[in-house]
Amino acid sequence: AQRVTQPEKLLSVFKGAPVELKCNYSYSGSPELFWYVQYSRQRLQLLLRHISRESIKGFTADLNKGETSFHLKKPFAQEEDSAMYYCALSRGYSTLTFGKGTMLLVSP
Amino acid sequence: GAGVSQTPSNKVTEKGKYVELRCDPISGHTALYWYRQSLGQGPEFLIYFQGTGAADDSGLPNDRFFAVRPEGSVSTLKIQRTERGDSAVYLCASSLNGGVTDTQYFGPGTRLTVL
Numbered sequence: 001a002q003r004v005t006q007p008e009k010l011l012s013v014f015k016g017a018p019v020e021l022k023c024n025y026s027y028s029g030s031p032e033l034f035w036y037v038q039y040s041r042q043r044l045q046l047l048l049r050h051i052s053r054e055s056i057k058g059f060t061a062d063l064n065k066g067e068t069s070f071h072l073k074k075p076f077a078q079e080e081d082s083a084m085y086y087c088a089l090s091r092g093y094s095t096l097t098f099g100k101g102t103m104l105l106v107s108p
Numbered sequence: 109g110a111g112v113s114q115t116p117s118n119k120v121t122e123k124g125k126y127v128e129l130r131c132d133p134i135s136g137h138t139a140l141y142w143y144r145q146s147l148g149q150g151p152e153f154l155i156y157f158q159g160t161g162a163a164d165d166s167g168l169p170n171d172r173f174f175a176v177r178p179e180g181s182v183s184t185l186k187i188q189r190t191e192r193g194d195s196a197v198y199l200c201a202s203s204l205n206g207g208v209t210d211t212q213y214f215g216p217g218t219r220l221t222v223l
Contacts, residue, residue, distance in 0.1 A: 004150075032208050032209060043111075043112075043214045043215065043216050043217070044151070044199065044201075044214040045213075045214065046211045046212065049209060049211075051209050086150050086151070088150075090208050090209075091153070094139065094156075094203060094206050094207060094208050094209075094210055094212070095141060095153045095156045095164055095167075096141075096143075096151070096153060096212065097153065098143075098150030098151045098152070099150050100148065100149055100150050101149075101150050
């Protein structure tokens with residue numbers, strides 16, 4: 001069975017501090033992993049996907065198959081990064097299995 | 109262009125009643141998904157349409173839940189004999205082709221409250 005685990009419900013940091021949002025997964029096949037973000041009063045939207053190996057808004061995520069992790073990182077947090085972040089795994093036909101989410105709060 | 113829209117934005121109903129939730133996907137998107145998000149949880153997959161057909165309905169919790177997409181665009185999620193445990197935000201998403209790496213575009217959701 002596929003499962004996505006985000007161990008932290010809330011991560012609180014100060015502006016300019018590094019951020020790491022943890023995501024671990026269990027999946028028997030070759031995973032496709034994503035990070036989705038939901039800003040206050042906005043809809044859920046894609047932040048980045050591992051296959052693109054891209055950096056969006058300063059965020060990066062590296063797939064570590066040995067540790068079955070896909071942690072989201074940013075070297076210097078900004079106040080506008082405050083949002084709910086969801087790690088997700090594609091379960092075939094592109095349907096997604098989501099983690100429970102981590103609220104990131106960046107204080108000035 | 110217009111994004112995914114969902115109506116109503118809020119629905120309050122009584123236990124045992126029937127409800128319909130509507131999703132308008134982005135024009136031209138062949139893939140449509142329904143998810144349910146309970147309080148404190150991430151979205152949970154319900155059903156996936158490719159065109160008019162349900163390609164994967166393995167997430168529907170029981171036979172009280174049913175969804176249609178008769179013309180390959182608008183979809184309706186139907187819940188019979190609602191229960192208090194059905195209270196959640198129901199999210200719809202669409203993607204261009206349903207490819208594994210396709211971006212899914214989400215609607216604002218319908219908040220269903222069963223009293």
